[in-house]
Amino acid sequence: MDRIPILKMGDALLVTIQVDMHDRLAMALEEDLTAKIAATGARGVLIDISALEIVDSFIGRMLDNIAAVSRVLDAVTVVAGMRPAVAITLVELGLSLNGVRTALDVERGMRLIQGQLDQEGLGADDKARGDARGRRAR
Amino acid sequence: MDRIPILKMGDALLVTIQVDMHDRLAMALEEDLTAKIAATGARGVLIDISALEIVDSFIGRMLDNIAAVSRVLDAVTVVAGMRPAVAITLVELGLSLNGVRTALDVERGMRLIQGQLDQEGLGADDKARGDARGRRAR
Numbered sequence: 210m211d212r213i214p215i216l217k218m219g220d221a222l223l224v225t226i227q228v229d230m231h232d233r234l235a236m237a238l239e240e241d242l243t244a245k246i247a248a249t250g251a252r253g254v255l256i257d258i259s260a261l262e263i264v265d266s267f268i269g270r271m272l273d274n275i276a277a278v279s280r281v282l283d284a285v286t287v288v289a290g291m292r293p294a295v296a297i298t299l300v301e302l303g304l305s306l307n308g309v310r311t312a313l314d315v316e317r318g319m320r321l322i323q324g325q326l327d328q329e330g331l332g333a334d335d336k337a338r339g340d341a342r343g344r345r346a347r
Numbered sequence: 348m349d350r351i352p353i354l355k356m357g358d359a360l361l362v363t364i365q366v367d368m369h370d371r372l373a374m375a376l377e378e379d380l381t382a383k384i385a386a387t388g389a390r391g392v393l394i395d396i397s398a399l400e401i402v403d404s405f406i407g408r409m410l411d412n413i414a415a416v417s418r419v420l421d422a423v424t425v426v427a428g429m430r431p432a433v434a435i436t437l438v439e440l441g442l443s444l445n446g447v448r449t450a451l452d453v454e455r456g457m458r459l460i461q462g463q464l465d466q467e468g469l470g471a472d473d474k475a476r477g478d479a480r481g482r483r484a485r
Contacts, residue, residue, distance in 0.1 A: 214363055214398040214428070216453040218356070223453075225352055225363045260352040290352070315354040315361075 213238050215245050221253035221322050222246065222284075223315070227260045235271045242275060246282045253322030254279045257315050259290030269304040276309045285325050287311065289318035351376050353383050359391035359460050360384065360422075361453070365398045373409045380413060384420045391460030392417045395453050397428030407442040414447045423463050425449065427456035 213234065216223040222245055224238070242254060254275065258264065276286035289312045291299075299306065312318035351372065354361040360383055362376070380392060394410065396402065414424035427450045429437075437444065450456035 212398065214365060214395065216363065216395060216397075216428075218454060218457065223361075225354065225365070227352060227363070227365050257352060257354060259354075260350065290354075316356060319356065 211237065212241065215241055217245070217249055217251065218255075218319070219323075220251060220326055221255050221319060222249070222251045223255045223257070225257045225260070230268055230271060235267070239271070239275055239278065243278055243282065246279060246284050252284050252326050254284050254286045255315060255318045255322060256286065256288050257290045257318075258288060258295070259292065259314070261295065262292065264291070264295045264299055266302060266304060269299060269302070269306060272306060273308050280308075285310065285322055287318040287321050289313070289315045349375065350379065353379055355383075355387055355389065356393075356457070357461075358389060358464055359393050359457060360387070360389045361393045361395070363395045363398070368406055368409060373405070377409070377413055377416065381416055381420065384417060384422050390422050390464050392422050392424045393453060393456045393460060394424065394426050395428045395456075396426060396433070397430065397452070399433065400430065402429070402433045402437055404440060404442060407437060407440070407444060410444060411446050418446075423448065423460055425456040425459050427451070427453045 211234065213224060213226065213228070222242065224242070228234070230238075245251065246254070256272065256275065258268075261268070272286075272288055279286045286308075287310045288306065291311060310321060312321050349372065351362060351364065351366070360380065362380070366372070368376075383389065384392070392413065394413065396406075399406070410424075410426055417424045424446075425448045426444065429449060448459060450459050
């Protein structure tokens with residue numbers, strides 16, 4: 210297996226990391242994700258790491274990278290399912306995943322992405338309404 | 348990694364198979380799935396096999412088993428993302444996954460499960476309405 214599958218679920222892409230990440234696999238994942246965001250117009254990336262017992266600085270950096278690239282492509286990144294022990298280790302390592310939003314599980318992660326999109330949608334609606342009001346006032 | 352993560356998404360459980368399945372892993376997956384269906388009250392099981400380049404009789408049997416056990420626990424099983432080459436091989440092997448529903452990708456698989464549940468829900472509503480009508484007639 211030299212590719213991690215990326216599943217489209219509504220407006221989001223779901224990635225479940227189950228295998229040990231090595232350099233090439235991480236790069237392939239970043240490339241595939243970027244291509245898939247562009248191809249599908251996905252607005253969110255949900256990465257489930259509940260299978261990972263160890264998250265080292267390499268994976269931490271990969272998650273940060275994915276979040277940064279996704280943000281440039283206008284997609285929110287949420288990391289879901291981190292084990293408590295992993296969270297402790299991450300903080301001890303000084304990796305606090307600043308650029309990445311987190312959720313307890315995939316379901317909440319999906320809600321987080323949806324909430325974010327709804328909020329943006331609302332923003333757009335408000336703007337549209339504001340414009341309409343502006344037009345009416347003229 | 349000795350466990351395949353099972354993700355809860357709404358009424359369904361999502362399993363992405365990315366690694367080569369061996370006996371113990373397949374048994375662990377079946378056990379975990381059964382426990383999770385019971386614990387969460389999930390009504391559907393969605394198994395994504397888009398990462399698998401080869402599906403042999405062992406995996407075919409595992410999928411059949413999972414579908415059979417899920418059915419007993421009142422959950423629909425849908426296998427999603429099968430590669431065309433895999434489908435050809437399966438049929439050539441004489442494995443047509445009779446007990447399992449299939450979908451082209453996870454998104455359609457999820458819709459299939461949702462559709463099935465809605466239909467059952469409709470059935471239950473009809474029954475309830477029928478009962479109400481019966482009661483009113485009395």
